[in-house]
Structure formats: C-alpha cells, structure tokens
Amino acid sequence: MSNKTGPTPPGPEALERHREAxxxxxRCAETVGAGLExxxxxxxxxxxMRGFLRDNGVEDFFHIPFAWFGERTAFRSLKGPWTPLHxxxxxxRLQEGMAYVLDCSPVVDGYVSDIGYAGVIGENRIFExxxxxxxxxxxxxxxxxxxxxxxxxxxxxxxxxxAQQGYESRHKVYPGRxxxxxxxxxxxxxxxxxxxxxxxxxxxxxxxxxxVTEGIKGRSPLWxxxxxxxxxxxxxxxxxxxxxxxxxxxxxxxxxLVVTGDDAYWLDDDLPHVRRWQLEGAHA
Amino acid sequence: MTQDVRSFAVTVDGGKLSVRTYGDPSxxxxxxxxxxxxxxxxxxxxxxxxxxxxHVVTYDTRGIGASKGPLFKHGYTLERLADDLYAVADVVAPxxxxxxxxxxxxxxxxxxxxxxADSAERFLSYTSISGPCLDHAALWTRSxxxxxxxxxxxxxxxxxxxxxxxxxxxxxxxPRVVWxxxxxxxxxxxxKAIEGTSVExxxxxxxxxxxxxxxxxxxxxxxxxxxxxxxxxxxxxxxxPTRDRFVTPALxxxxxxxWTERLYVRQVSGGHWIVVKKAALIAERVKEFVLSDIVTxxxxxxxxxxLRAEARQGTKDRREFEDKLVxxxxxxxxxxxxxxxxxxxxGADIVVADIDAVAAARTVELVELLGARAYLYTVDVASAxxxxxxxxxxxxxxxxxxxxxxxxxxxxxxxxxxxxVKDWERILGVNVWGVIHGARCFGEMMRERGEGGHxxxxxxxxxxxxxRTLSAYSTSKAAVLMLSECLRAEFSRYGxxxxxxxxxxxxxxxxxxxxxVGQSAEQQERTRQxxxxxxxxxxxxxxxxxxxxxxxxxxxxxxxxxALEAKAGRAxxxxxxxxxxxxxxxxxxx
Numbered sequence: 037m038s039n040k041t042g043p044t045p046p047g048p049e050a051l052e053r054h055r056e057a058x059x060x061x062x063r064c065a066e067t068v069g070a071g072l073e074x075x076x077x078x079x080x081x082x083x084x085m086r087g088f089l090r091d092n093g094v095e096d097f098f099h100i101p102f103a104w105f106g107e108r109t110a111f112r113s114l115k116g117p118w119t120p121l122h123x124x125x126x127x128x129r130l131q132e133g134m135a136y137v138l139d140c141s142p143v144v145d146g147y148v149s150d151i152g153y154a155g156v157i158g159e160n161r162i163f164e165x166x167x168x169x170x171x172x173x174x175x176x177x178x179x180x181x182x183x184x185x186x187x188x189x190x191x192x193x194x195x196x197x198x199a200q201q202g203y204e205s206r207h208k209v210y211p212g213r214x215x216x217x218x219x220x221x222x223x224x225x226x227x228x229x230x231x232x233x234x235x236x237x238x239x240x241x242x243x244x245x246x247x248v249t250e251g252i253k254g255r256s257p258l259w260x261x262x263x264x265x266x267x268x269x270x271x272x273x274x275x276x277x278x279x280x281x282x283x284x285x286x287x288x289x290x291x292x293l294v295v296t297g298d299d300a301y302w303l304d305d306d307l308p309h310v311r312r313w314q315l316e317g318a319h320a
Numbered sequence: 321m322t323q324d325v326r327s328f329a330v331t332v333d334g335g336k337l338s339v340r341t342y343g344d345p346s347x348x349x350x351x352x353x354x355x356x357x358x359x360x361x362x363x364x365x366x367x368x369x370x371x372x373x374x375h376v377v378t379y380d381t382r383g384i385g386a387s388k389g390p391l392f393k394h395g396y397t398l399e400r401l402a403d404d405l406y407a408v409a410d411v412v413a414p415x416x417x418x419x420x421x422x423x424x425x426x427x428x429x430x431x432x433x434x435x436x437a438d439s440a441e442r443f444l445s446y447t448s449i450s451g452p453c454l455d456h457a458a459l460w461t462r463s464x465x466x467x468x469x470x471x472x473x474x475x476x477x478x479x480x481x482x483x484x485x486x487x488x489x490x491x492x493x494x495p496r497v498v499w500x501x502x503x504x505x506x507x508x509x510x511x512k513a514i515e516g517t518s519v520e521x522x523x524x525x526x527x528x529x530x531x532x533x534x535x536x537x538x539x540x541x542x543x544x545x546x547x548x549x550x551x552x553x554x555x556x557x558x559x560x561p562t563r564d565r566f567v568t569p570a571l572x573x574x575x576x577x578x579w580t581e582r583l584y585v586r587q588v589s590g591g592h593w594i595v596v597k598k599a600a601l602i603a604e605r606v607k608e609f610v611l612s613d614i615v616t617x618x619x620x621x622x623x624x625x626x627l628r629a630e631a632r633q634g635t636k637d638r639r640e641f642e643d644k645l646v647x648x649x650x651x652x653x654x655x656x657x658x659x660x661x662x663x664x665x666x667g668a669d670i671v672v673a674d675i676d677a678v679a680a681a682r683t684v685e686l687v688e689l690l691g692a693r694a695y696l697y698t699v700d701v702a703s704a705x706x707x708x709x710x711x712x713x714x715x716x717x718x719x720x721x722x723x724x725x726x727x728x729x730x731x732x733x734x735x736x737x738x739x740x741v742k743d744w745e746r747i748l749g750v751n752v753w754g755v756i757h758g759a760r761c762f763g764e765m766m767r768e769r770g771e772g773g774h775x776x777x778x779x780x781x782x783x784x785x786x787x788r789t790l791s792a793y794s795t796s797k798a799a800v801l802m803l804s805e806c807l808r809a810e811f812s813r814y815g816x817x818x819x820x821x822x823x824x825x826x827x828x829x830x831x832x833x834x835x836x837v838g839q840s841a842e843q844q845e846r847t848r849q850x851x852x853x854x855x856x857x858x859x860x861x862x863x864x865x866x867x868x869x870x871x872x873x874x875x876x877x878x879x880x881x882x883a884l885e886a887k888a889g890r891a892x893x894x895x896x897x898x899x900x901x902x903x904x905x906x907x908x909x910x
Contacts, residue, residue, distance in 0.1 A: 165689055199829060202657055202686045282689070
C-alpha cells in the first residue's frame with residue numbers, strides 16, 4: 037500500500053500529471069459554467085460536471101463536484117445558519133445577475149486536482165469587484181511563503197488583506213476553517229468511486245492517515261489559522277482556496293501550489309481567472 | 321428692511337388692499353399671505369431673507385391692517401379672499417405664475433386659491449404653514465367619523481380641542497367686544513406666554529382681531545356643512561411646526577393628501593408663530609422647495625428631507641434609510657466600516673470619515689458598490705478645529721446629517737502607573753473629545769434644522785465593567801456612556817435621539833492597534849497577536865454590531881450592550897458590584 041503524498045515532493049513527471057488533471061478540471065468548470073442558463077439548478081450543474089469528467093476518463097473524485105448559486109456562493113443560507121450539510125448541491129435555481137461557484141476535483145490515474153471556479157450570469161457589480169480583488173491573494177500567498185512565513189502566518193496575512201479590502205473570509209466556513217490542504221498521488225485502488233460526506237473514501241483514508249503521521253512530526257496536511265498550522269509549509273503540492281465574500285456574493289479560486297524547500301509557485305498560470313486578470317491588466 | 325420697498329393699493333370688489341413689493345421685479349415672484357390676527361408685517365423677517373433671490377410681495381388681507389373691507393361677514397367668504405389673492409398676483413406679476421406662501425388664515429385663503437380650476441397657470445408652487453384647506457379638513461374629519469377607529473377618534477379629538485377658539489368666535493358679540501376691550505393690549509403677553517415668541521403689535525390690532533372674527537364666521541360653518549372636493553396640480557409643501565397649538569400634525573399631514581398631486585409635508589421645529597420666530601428657517605425651506613427641480617425645471621435635485629417628505633406620502637417604494645444622510649467616524653475599518661455599509665444597504669447616503677485616508681477611500685468604494693452615495697473625509701476627531709471644519713464641509717457638500725455615528729476610537733491597556741500623561745491625552749482625545757466634538761458640531765446643526773435626528777456614540781462594555789488592565793480605556797468609555805445618557809435627556813426636546821452602544825469583544829483591528837502600556841515593542845506585538853487571536857476565536861464580527869446600531873436608531877434605544885459578555889457584564893454590574901470588583905482584579909492579558 038504505497039502512498040506518495042506528504043514528505044516526498046512530487047517529481048517533474050508527477051507535477052506534469054497533476055497539471056493535466058488540473059487543466060481538465062478547469063476545462064470542465066469553464067465548459068459547464070459557459071453552458072449554465074437561468075433556471076438551471078445546482079444539482080443539475082453538479083451533474084453536468086460529473087458527466088463531463090466521466091466522459092473525459094475520470095474514474096474517481098477527491099470530493100464530489102460542488103455547485104453554489106447566488107447567496108450560497110458566500111455560504112449564506114436565507115433560511116438560517118449555515119451547516120456543513122448546506123455545502124451539498126441543492127435545487128436552487130440560477131437567475132440573471134447571480135454569481136456561481138463550481139468546485140470539482142477529478143482524480144486522474146491517482147493524480148489529484150482540486151479547483152474552484154467563480155462566474156456570473158449577466159451583470160453583478162459586487163461579483164466584478166470581488167473577482168478583481170481576488171487577484172491579490174494569488175500574489176500574496178506564494179510571496180509570504182517565500183518570505184518564510186508559517187502556514188498560520190500566511191493565513192493571518194490573508195485575513196488581514198480580507199479585512200483591509202472590507203470583505204469577509206468565507207473559507208473560514210469550510211470544515212476546520214481551512215484555506216488549503218495537501219494533495220498528492222493516490223495509488224491505492226480500493227474504495228475507488230465510494231464516497232462519504234461528499235469526500236472520496238480514498239481521500240478520507242489518506243487524509244486520516246496523514247493527519248496522524250504528519251501530526252507526529254508537528255505538521256498538518258490541513259492549512260488553517262490555528263496552532264496545528266504553526267509550521268513552515270510541507271514541501272509538496274497544496275490545493276489553496278482563498279474564498280472571499282461581500283454581502284450575498286462569494287468568489288474563490290482553488291489551484292495547486294508547489295512548495296519546495298525554498299520556493300513556492302503556482303503549478304499552472306494558464307487558467308481562466310489568471311487569463312482574466314491579465315486581460316484586465318490587474319496584477320495577478 | 322430693504323431699500324426698494326414699494327407700497328400701493330389694489331382696488332378689489334368691496335375693498336382696497338394695501339400691497340408692498342420688495343426687490344427686483346424681474347426675479348421670480350413670491351407672494352406671502354399673513355394670518356390672523358396679524359398683518360403683512362408678520363412677514364418682515366422672511367422678506368429680508370428672501371429679497372436677494374426673489375421679487376417678494378405681501379399685502380394686508382381685506383379689512384385688516386391698512387386694507388379696507390366690508391363691514392359684514394358675507395364680504396369675507398373664502399371665494400372673495402381668493403379673488404383678492406388673484407387680483408394682487410395679476411397686478412404684481414401680470415401673466416406670470418408666482419410662488420405662494422401662506423401662514424394661518426393666509427394659508428387657508430391660499431389653499432382656496434390653489435385649488436381653483438385654473439390655479440396651475442397662476443401659481444408655480446405653494447408652501448402652506450399652519451392653515452389647512454377648510455374643505456380638506458372637513459372631509460378629513462368626516463372620514464374619521466365614518467370609520468371611527470380609536471386612532472382616528474383620538475386624532476380628531478385632539479384637533480377638536482385645539483380648535484376651541486373657533487367655536488368661541490361664533491358666539492354672538494362677545495369675541496369682538498373682547499378684542500376691543502383690551503385683548504389686543506394683552507395679545508403680545510399671551511403669545512409670549514403660550515409660544516415664547518415676541519410679536520409686535522400693530523396699531524390696528526384691536527380692530528383686526530375683531531374684524532378677523534368675521535373670517536371665521538363667514539366660512540367655518542358653511543365649509544363644515546358642505547365641503548367641496550377641491551384638488552390641485554400645483555406642487556404643495558406643507559410645513560408643520562412642532563408644538564403648534566392650533567393645527568395638529570395629523571390634520572396638516574393627512575387632510576391634503578387625497579387632493580394634491582405632489583405633496584411634501586415637512587416638520588419644522590417651533591410654534592405657531594414660527595414665521596416670526598424662525599424667519600430664516602422658513603425662508604430656507606421655501607427656497608429649497610421653489611428652487612428645486614420639483615418646482616423649477618432644471619433646478620437642483622431636491623434636498624433629502626423633501627425627498628423623504630414625498631416618500632412619506634407613500635408615492636414611492638423605499639428602503640428604510642433612503643434619502644437620509646449618515647455620518648460615520650472611524651469608518652475606515654471595523655465597526656465603523658460595517659456600520660457605514662449597513663446603513664448604505666438600507667439606502668442611506670454615507671459620510672465616510674477616518675484618520676486613515678486610504679482605509680476611508682476603500683469604505684467609500686464598498687458603499688458605492690452597494691449602490692449608495694458616499695462622501696469621503698479625512699479627519700482627526702480629537703481636533704476641535706478639524707471637526708468643526710469637517711462638520712461645516714459636510715453641511716455644504718452633503719447637507720445636515722440625519723444620523724451621526726461617533727465611532728472612532730482607540731484601545732489602550734496596561735497598568736495605571738505605566739500610563740503616561742501623553743497616553744491619557746491621546747485616548748481621551750480620540751475616545752472622549754472625538755465624541756464631544758461630533759455631538760457638538762452636528763447636534764447644533766440638527767437642532768437648528770428642526771427635523772430631529774439621531775446620534776449614536778460607541779461606548780463599550782468596558783464602560784461599566786471595571787478591570788485593572790483597562791483603567792484608561794474604561795474611563796474614556798464610561799465618559800462616553802454618561803455623556804450619551806445626559807445628551808439623550810437634553811436632546812429629546814429637539815427630536816434628536818441619542819444611543820450608546822456597548823460592544824463586548826468584537827473581532828476588529830482595534831486589537832491590532834491597541835497600545836499596551838508598560839510593554840516593550842516586541843512584547844506589545846506578541847500581546848496584540850494573542851489578543852487578536854482571542855477576539856477572532858470569540859468570532860463576533862463587526863457586522864453584528866452594525867446591525868444593532870441600525871436597530872438602535874430605528875427604535876431609539878438608549879443603551880445597547882452587544883454580545884453576551886457585554887450583557888453579562890451589565891447584569892453583574894447591577895446585581896453584584898462586589899463580584900464585578902473581584903473580577904476587575906483578573907488580568908486577562910497576563
């Protein structure tokens with residue numbers, strides 16, 4: 037039972053495979069996003085993502101595809117407090133002017149990717165502003181890591197930027213308040229295609245194992261703001277997902293970040309949101 | 321008074337009216353109609369305020385002052401009085417429509433005039449002060465009687481009690497004799513006693529008082545018995561003085577609503593003789609109305625209170641704070657920024673003030689993102705001159721605020737003996753003087769404007785929770801709390817509410833900027849980080865405080881503790897001060 041995540045950083049070939057998986061995931065989100073029409077439900081959007089990925093040879097997911105529309109992009113429920121059950125796709129229908137977030141994580145030959153993609157149907161000024169400002173996090177995060185910050189310090193720097201911008205942290209709603217988590221290659225085939233709480237069984241097994249083994253070394257595969265994240269980032273691949281919100285709109289990106297002993301860089305720059313910022317001339 | 325006064329007489333059927341005109345006849349004409357038992361001299365103050373911008377005209381109504389009129393009541397029907405009004409308008413502004421302003425009986429006559437069929441050609445606008453259209457009043461009373469809800473009964477009863485003198489005026493002989501026998505001599509003292517206003521008596525007062533009784537006798541009963549459905553397309557502004565003993569606000573506000581196309585009811589603070597007492601204010605209200613694009617096409621956008629006045633008539637669907645101006649100090653971050661956004665979301669225009677220009681500019685962006693209008697100011701609340709200049713600038717650029725949130729504040733913690741004089745000066749400067757200046761500068765404006773308002777001061781749970789580590793901060797906030805309570809008692813007479821907000825541990829950047837006295841820079845940084853972490857784990861965001869602030873303004877709450885610890889602290893301070901004293905000895909930062 038070999039497991040290559042964690043301490044052993046992936047080699048160039050593995051990185052290339054992860055990059056391909058990530059590109060496929062973004063192609064999926066972009067394609068499904070472009071096809072979303074007013075009236076479609078979150079469940080239908082999630083189903084389309086799953087269909088697209090299956091058609092492109094994906095057998096397993098790190099977690100099942102998620103789709104959030106409207107105020108749910110900011111993890112707000114109009115009917116009461118937000119609970120983890122609210123993450124699952126609902127029958128909420130997309131309307132003109134609504135933002136949406138698609139989040140999928142295909143596993144290709146054991147190479148995990150995990151991406152988030154924000155879009156809007158029609159016009160929404162708050163969405164445009166959030167999206168423009170989201171670019172700063174893509175610069176900030178690797179910068180702070182290269183400067184030698186611990187994961188908890190980077191998390192605090194992200195919090196500060198959110199406060200400065202006047203937005204709200206929405207990733208703090210994720211289980212464990214995480215802004216990211218480690219990913220790698222899953223070679224085990226047992227339990228493939230089985231899911232619990234929306235996550236692949238393989239994911240949960242791997243994560244559970246790592247929380248223990250990494251915990252012994254005083255590290256955590258989950259990246260949050262607490263005591264467990266007061267360590268330099270473990271070399272390897274991290275799926276990083278800053279998620280910011282303002283009123284009833286939330287946006288995020290999620291990409292793979294490569295961390296080595298002395299460097300940190302995004303695995304791929306040829307991604308929809310990065311192209312958008314380059315087009316706008318924003319500093320991405 | 322002004323230099324270019326012209327006096328002349330206009331002959332009308334059954335009388336001769338003494339008319340005065342002031343100012344440049346090429347400017348738009350404003351025609352002012354006096355009430356009972358006054359003469360046109362009642363307008364002297366208003367005239368001098370208006371004469372630079374308008375051609376102003378006043379006259380003594382028939383039988384009053386220097387005007388001649390018939391001896392019997394049938395010569396004083398509203399029909400005749402309105403004919404007079406048209407006749408004067410035709411002489412002073414031939415072929416040109418005029419702006420009309422009426423007070424008391426002058427307002428009753430003017431209502432009669434603007435509700436005639438061809439009134440839109442004669443009048444551009446009408447400002448009514450303390451005098452209803454008798455037909456509207458009669459119909460309003462009837463509708464109250466037809467559907468006798470308790471509310472309608474109370475409001476009708478109130479108005480009936482206020483109208484006692486009208487009944488008295490219908491007694492035979494007596495009222496006229498009383499005027500002749502010395503009421504006129506006592507009149508200024510009576511007005512002074514009930515209104516606190518000094519009115520000058522005219523030489524003709526005893527005759528006017530007696531003659532004016534005919535105005536009532538000729539019109540009251542016929543109009544009450546046979547009210548007509550009189551409507552108008554002329555834009556009407558109704559100014560309702562608070563503490564008016566003769567016309568209740570309910571009557572002034574509700575009666576004309578069904579009969580006017582564009583109605584703007586605005587409260588003004590003062591008594592019935594407000595045209596004498598606050599001439600400048602009345603002139604200002606008239607100017608705001610007639611110059612705005614409601615009346616003058618291409619004119620400036622109406623001031624907020626006019627827009628609100630229109631909203632109250634239910635003609636527009638609006639959010640709660642639409643067309644209100646909210647000033648927030650320290651709006652660049654934390655509770656201040658969240659408060660600015662919460663009010664913006666409810667439709668208010670926001671004055672964003674902060675000592676940090678960059679942070680304030682960001683709040684402005686966010687306010688605009690919510691579709692509201694924002695004004696940006698950089699100001700140090702501790703500076704008296706800066707605050708005075710700021711308040712003046714706000715008045716000029718944005719108008720008088722409706723809500724002022726004195727939020728700017730700083731944190732400080734540490735032993736008393738380590739707190740230096742300059743530390744004290746700084747914290748008292750921002751936390752106490754900042755609130756004093758805000759309340760002082762804007763409170764004065766609100767009082768002057770007379771439309772009420774609300775002042776919110778950010779105190780803290782520390783204001784009533786003693787702690788050995790917070791001597792300076794708690795002292796400053798206790799001062800804010802007490803100041804708010806005193807101000808509330810004092811300002812309620814001006815219709816200005818005052819609330820003190822006492823938040824507990826709110827996750828804002830106050831913990832990142834708090835000075836921990838008696839610690840080295842490095843120690844301070846560590847303490848800040850730890851406290852910031854604690855506050856963040858407490859997980860009570862500034863947005864929730866902002867919501868409570870909006871609610872406090874909405875229902876005029878006196879003191880609002882926010883978050884559980886603030887409520888618990890208050891309960892302990894009340895139930896067991898001894899326990900509070902014990903808890904004060906704990907050092908949570910140590």
